[in-house]
Structures are given as C-alpha cells and as structure tokens.
Amino acid sequence: MQQIINFVLRNKSFLLFLLLFSIGLGLTIQSHSYHKSKFINSANSVSGGVYNSVNSIDQYFHLKTENELLLEDNKALKSLLFNLDINDSIIDPQHLQYSVIGAKVVKNSYSAQDNYLTIKAGTKDSITEDLGVITSKGIVGIIDKTSNNYSRVLSILNSQSRVNAKLKSSYHIGSLIWNTKAPNTVQLVDVSKFANIKIGDTIETGGQSSIFPEGIPIGTILDFKDDQGGDTYNINVTLFNDMTNIGHVYIVTNKDKQEIKALQNNLPNE
Amino acid sequence: MNNTSTQILRFLGLLLLQVTICNNINFLGYINPYVYVLFVLVFPINVNRQLFLFLSFLLGLCVDIFSDSGGVHAAATVALAYFRPPVLKFSFGAMYDYQTIKFSNTEIGSRIGYFTLLVVLHHLILFSLEVFKFSEILLVLKKTLFSSLFTIFICLLFTVLFSKKTK
Numbered sequence: 001m002q003q004i005i006n007f008v009l010r011n012k013s014f015l016l017f018l019l020l021f022s023i024g025l026g027l028t029i030q031s032h033s034y035h036k037s038k039f040i041n042s043a044n045s046v047s048g049g050v051y052n053s054v055n056s057i058d059q060y061f062h063l064k065t066e067n068e069l070l071l072e073d074n075k076a077l078k079s080l081l082f083n084l085d086i087n088d089s090i091i092d093p094q095h096l097q098y099s100v101i102g103a104k105v106v107k108n109s110y111s112a113q114d115n116y117l118t119i120k121a122g123t124k125d126s127i128t129e130d131l132g133v134i135t136s137k138g139i140v141g142i143i144d145k146t147s148n149n150y151s152r153v154l155s156i157l158n159s160q161s162r163v164n165a166k167l168k169s170s171y172h173i174g175s176l177i178w179n180t181k182a183p184n185t186v187q188l189v190d191v192s193k194f195a196n197i198k199i200g201d202t203i204e205t206g207g208q209s210s211i212f213p214e215g216i217p218i219g220t221i222l223d224f225k226d227d228q229g230g231d232t233y234n235i236n237v238t239l240f241n242d243m244t245n246i247g248h249v250y251i252v253t254n255k256d257k258q259e260i261k262a263l264q265n266n267l268p269n270e
Numbered sequence: 271m272n273n274t275s276t277q278i279l280r281f282l283g284l285l286l287l288q289v290t291i292c293n294n295i296n297f298l299g300y301i302n303p304y305v306y307v308l309f310v311l312v313f314p315i316n317v318n319r320q321l322f323l324f325l326s327f328l329l330g331l332c333v334d335i336f337s338d339s340g341g342v343h344a345a346a347t348v349a350l351a352y353f354r355p356p357v358l359k360f361s362f363g364a365m366y367d368y369q370t371i372k373f374s375n376t377e378i379g380s381r382i383g384y385f386t387l388l389v390v391l392h393h394l395i396l397f398s399l400e401v402f403k404f405s406e407i408l409l410v411l412k413k414t415l416f417s418s419l420f421t422i423f424i425c426l427l428f429t430v431l432f433s434k435k436t437k
Contacts, residue, residue, distance in 0.1 A: 012320060013319045013320060013323065013352070014352075016320050016323050016324070017323055017348060017349075017351075017352040020323060020324070020327040020344070020348040021345055021348050021349060021352075023327075023341065023344070024327070024330065024331075024341035024342070024343075024344035024345025024346075024348060025341065025345050025399070026341065027334070027340045027341025027344065027345075028340040028341040028342050028345060028399050028402070029340075030340060030341075031339070031340025031341070032340065032402055041335070041338055042335060042336055042337070042338050044335070047289075047335055047336045050286070050289070050290070050336070051290075051336075054290045109293070109337065109338070110296075111296045111299060111300045111302070112337075112339065112400065113400060113401060113402075114338070114339070116338040118338075152338065183299075
C-alpha cells in the first residue's frame with residue numbers, strides 16, 4: 001500500500017498528464033460521432049456573447065453586400081407576388097406547413113474538417129435541434145445544439161453532414177456529403193445510374209427528410225464519375241451559397257415534423 | 271502577485287486574440303497561426319508543475335469551446351506542457367539546470383530552436399486529432415508544416431515586441 005502511494009506521489013505529474021490528455025482524447029472521439037458532444041460547443045452564453053460583440057463590429061463591413069442580397073431577395077419575392085393571383089385571406093401563416101425564423105450569424109468557419117456556425121437565436125426564439133438552416137441562395141446546414149440565446153449549426157461543410165438531395169430535372173435522389181477539400185464544392189453520392197445527368201444541372205433538396213422543404217436550391221453539377229462499385233454516380237456540386245461569407249440565415253420549421261416523426265417511429269422494427 | 275495577474279491577463283488576452291482574430295485568418299484557405307501556445311511556451315518554469323499542466327489543459331479546452339473542435343486543442347496543449355521541460359533542457363542546457371531562464375535574455379538562436387520543437391509537436395498532435403484518419407497523413411503533415419511556420423513567426427514577433435528592454 002505504501003509503495004502504491006509512493007508510486008502515485010512520485011509520478012503525479014505524469015499521471016495528471018495522462019488523465020488530462022485522455023480527457024482531451026475522449027472529447028475528441030466524442031465529437032467525431034454525430035450528436036454526441038454534450039458540453040464542448042460554442043452555443044453557450046460566454047462564447048456566444050464574445051462572438052456576438054465581435055460580430056456587431058464586423059457586420060458594418062458587410063452592410064453593402066447584405067443590402068444587395070436583401071434587394072435581390074425582395075426582387076424575387078415581389079415578382080413572385082405580382083404574378084401570383086390569389087387573395088390575401090389564403091396566406092394565413094397559421095395554416096402554412098413551414099414557417100421561417102431569421103437569425104444573425106455570429107461565427108462561421110469553413111477551413112476545418114468539421115465546420116460549425118453559431119447563430120444568435122436559441123430556445124427563446126423557439127429554435128430546436130434538427131431544424132434546417134438556409135439563406136436566400138441555398139442551404140447552409142442543420143441546427144445541432146441550442147442554448148437560450150444561441151444555437152450551433154452543423155454546416156454542410158462538415159464531414160458528418162448528410163443531407164437528402166435530388167436532381168431538379170428528375171426525382172433521382174442522393175445524399176449530400178463533403179469530402180473536406182474545398183469550401184465551395186460538395187459531393188452528391190448514391191445517385192442511381194438511371195439518372196440522366198448533365199454538367200450544369202441544378203441540385204436541390206429532396207422532400208424526403210422532414211428537415212428541409214422540397215426544392216431549396218443547393219448548387220450545380222461541376223462534374224461526375226462512376227462510383228467504385230459502378231452502380232451509382234458520384235457528383236461534384238458547386239454550391240450557390242458562398243459558405244465563406246454568410247451574414248444572415250433563415251431557420252425553417254416544419255409544423256408537421258412531430259407528426260412525421262411519430263409516424264416513422266411507429267413502423268415496426270425488424 | 272504581480273506575476274500572477276500578468277499570467278491571468280496573458281491567458282485571457284491570448285485566448286481572445288486566438289478565437290476572434292487568428293482563427294479567421296485562413297491564409298491560402300486553411301493556414302491559421304495558433305498564438306495561444308505562447309502562454310505555455312513562456313510560462314515561468316519555477317511554478318508548480320501540476321498547476322501548469324492544469325492551466326494548459328484549461329486554455330486548450332477554452333479554445334476548443336470557442337472553435338467547436340471537441341478536445342483537440344486541450345489534448346495537444348496538455349502534451350505540449352508535459353514535454354516542455356525536456357525541450358527546455360535540450361535548448362538552453364545549463365541555464366535550465368539553474369532555473370535562471372529569462373526569455374528576454376536568451377539567445378535568439380536557441381529561442382527559435384525551442385519554439386520550433388514545441389510548436390511542431392503541438393501542431394502535429396493537434397492536426398492528427400483533428401483529421402483523425404491514417405489515410406490523410408500527408409494532409410496532416412502539410413497542415414503541420416505551414417501552420418507551424420506561421421505560428422513560430424508570430425510567436426517570435428510577439429516575444430521581441432513585448433520583451434522588456436534589459437539594457
């Protein structure tokens with residue numbers, strides 16, 4: 001017993017190092033498995049607050065581009081509205097399946113392997129996990145962690161990101177992943193060989209998950225090649241969104257999500 | 271007392287500098303300096319070793335929280351702190367044995383050697399954990415090389431700028 005205590009005392013630096021290093025290692029491994037990292041994320045009031053105050057200075061430098069973006073957005077919406085012949089009573093937000101919440105991005109990263117954004121909207125603004133995040137140009141990611149005032153978004157530029165997507169011209173679906181190489185190119189895999197693919201075709205979200213509504217633009221086909229197995233295509237997609245420059249985002253909530261989830265969970269598991 | 275407050279200020283200052291500015295440089299797409307290692311590099315050597323290890327871990331963990339990277343910075347920084355004494359001995363030799371190192375008095379050559387060894391070690395662990403794949407070892411080495419050069423340069427610049435004049 002004496003010897004054990006002596007051993008601990010003699011090597012206390014090494015043992016402390018081992019302990020702390022294995023904690024760090026454990027947190028790393030945890031963060032590499034989806035939806036596991038519990039404590040270590042930037043959606044807390046301290047880091048969120050720091051990013052928010054830095055961002056409130058930084059956003060002045062982007063006012064011009066943000067304004068242009070809004071103008072473009074408004075233009076598109078207006079032209080849609082003028083050509084739409086409906087009376088006002090139909091557009092009642094209570095009856096719409098999807099509703100949209102706006103939020104400011106306070107932190108954005110795109111150079112690491114697993115990128116996250118932090119946005120200034122949390123559970124107070126009725127944000128929950130697994131909501132889709134988009135801009136007017138295309139998709140950004142999925143809400144991953146929330147706190148009172150801030151949320152973390154799992155960017156599509158993340159090795160763990162998987163989004164259901166389809167070709168605009170047909171209903172052939174695939175999953176959108178990122179090979180961690182370039183911040184403006186993502187990969188669409190598992191697309192059936194029956195699909196008729198041309199370079200320059202548009203890719204958009206498929207309606208198969210309850211996270212994104214159908215038909216949100218993602219990007220255009222850069223090039224494509226056969227999968228190693230030869231049964232499917234691997235497609236490189238150039239994003240519409242400039243992921244390195246995102247000021248404001250929209251969060252899409254699906255009213256029927258609980259219903260869809262409940263229905264899917266009721267299916268018998270074999 | 272004065273020394274303690276200096277260290278606390280340095281801790282917070284380097285942390286904020288890292289997460290608000292240095293993490294967003296992205297030179298040539300992915301090269302960032304990791305200046306916060308300077309806290310570990312110039313930490314006084316006669317302070318309790320366990321406290322030093324713990325502070326390093328805390329600093330790494332704070333950087334991790336801000337940059338959403340799990341525990342990679344914490345693990346790399348604690349390893350850096352643990353392997354500092356042998357590198358100190360290797361770089362400064364006799365001065366370390368008598369515990370009389372003042373970083374502002376050291377020769378620039380041995381200081382560069384000391385920084386290089388430790389920064390490369392830190393970055394190697396950092397990027398291996400971040401990439402977390404054996405098949406991407408070339409990417410790890412590439413990132414380590416370029417980011418290390420950047421970090422060493424910035425750290426040397428800082429030590430030269432902020433060292434007290436002795437003459």
